[in-house]
Amino acid sequence: MMIQLRNITKIYPNGFEAIKSLNLSVQKGDIMGIIGYSGAGKSTLIRLINRLESPSTGDIFVDGIDMVNLKEHALQKMRQKIGMIFQHFNLLASRNVFGNVAFGLEIAKWKKRDIAARVEELLDLVGLSDKANFYPEQLSGGQKQRVAIARALANYPQILLCDEATSALDTKTTKSILGLIADIQQKLGLTIVLITHQMEVVREICNKMCVMSNGEIVERGNVEQVFAIPKHAVTQELLSFLPALSSEEILKQNNKEVYKILFVGRYIHDPLISEVIKKFHININILAGNIEALSTTKIGHLFVSFSGEEYRVKEAIHYLEQKGLIVEKI
Incomplete structure (x- = not known):
């Protein structure tokens, strides 16, 4: 099992219970979609996986490693195996495309010539070889997200976490980015956890899915099973808003x-x-x-x-x- 969460809870100092006794398993090579309305606990859950948030109780294992009890240095090393892309790209405005992709490699103390070769390889992978010297303000939303994907892949991660990675994009660009993510998953054998509130995103590229509501997983299974026979009221409602196929x-x-x-x-x-x-x-x-x-x-x-x-x-x-x-x- 690539990712395993056991009896996880997350309670903030103000008493808010964001995650309620949750269990989740993600197998190697899965594209797991986690869907729910705003406030369901999706983003908290994804931040628990790479320990940007610490659980109040429970265990988190990534590739067999106990993430909860890792010391800071070891945790930083483990995080290099977990790439993450965000809704609003989080690019550095002062750095060009090359510099943004290279940033994580510089922190990991790669040699300059190795950085240059790796960045060139990544920009080719995401279709931005001709944009290396462009700055974020010169790019479209889709191009910015491609830079963010290249940056997330820089350290050869085994896992890619996507937090609402397409919700700031138009429909056509969303399809392009989802197609790129699916293609990269096939080429690199990544395990992907994808947080979204858009059921069409789950339909497009996921093979497994979970539906969250009020900090709990209320339904889970293979995408085709959940789509065919949705059991929980939240799942049924989310499916009712699903756009027709193009x-x-x-x-x-x-x-x-x-x-x-x-x-x-x-x-x-x-x-x-x-x-x-x-x-x-x-x-x-x-x-x-x-x-x-x-x-x-x-x-x-x-x-x-x-x-x-x-x-x-x-x-x-x-x-x-x-x-x-x-x-x-x-």
Whole structure:
């Protein structure tokens, strides 16, 4: 087991109980998503793993090492095995990209030529080889987070902790950063613990997940199990806010031609799909769909694939269009 927390509690001097008798195991190579609303205790939990916070009671083991009883020097050494990236990047404004990535290596007393080689390797890994001399103010949010990821990987860590690493980014940049993290995990065999309040982040790259509420883990398991049969009310609520899959994600998951059907207004509750199947003797496989309630009406999006004789499929699409639906091949 790469990370193991046993009977952990965290009570602050003012009496606030941030973590309540919590147990957590993360296996080597897992991408563990820990999700919950603000105040659930997620950030406290991740800071306990690398001992930026000390537990009030309980045991913390990282790669078999007892983190709670380590002396300061040994703790600093262990922290070099644990990279961490943050929501707001935490870059040094006075240092360029090269200097920010090199910072941890300088503290670890690496030789200058070794630092230069390692920084060059890391910038290539995160796709920023041409930005070595840029300063943080010259970078986009996504580029800043790529610098932060390179910095977190500098000392060859075995574990990467991500504290709301994408919540300050737009949707497109978030997907790019999550793709980079997943790619790095595959290449380097990292164990990743990812704190988020965005269920789509868990869906995108995690294989295991925990749901936190009021300092406790209220649900845990493989991502597909929790998504399929959410048991706790908090999990069910978080899943209800999950955005629909994008066209790109649906195409990625299917090797057939995919069509997007747009329903507006009065057609949204009509059984048009079953009607078309019977009328034109074709099959329609529903891949994804959702209904959005606007202030004036409702819009339904349905992603489907058709199968059957080509002329019948064309007739079916034409029929749907005559009914006022928009049918678009994607």
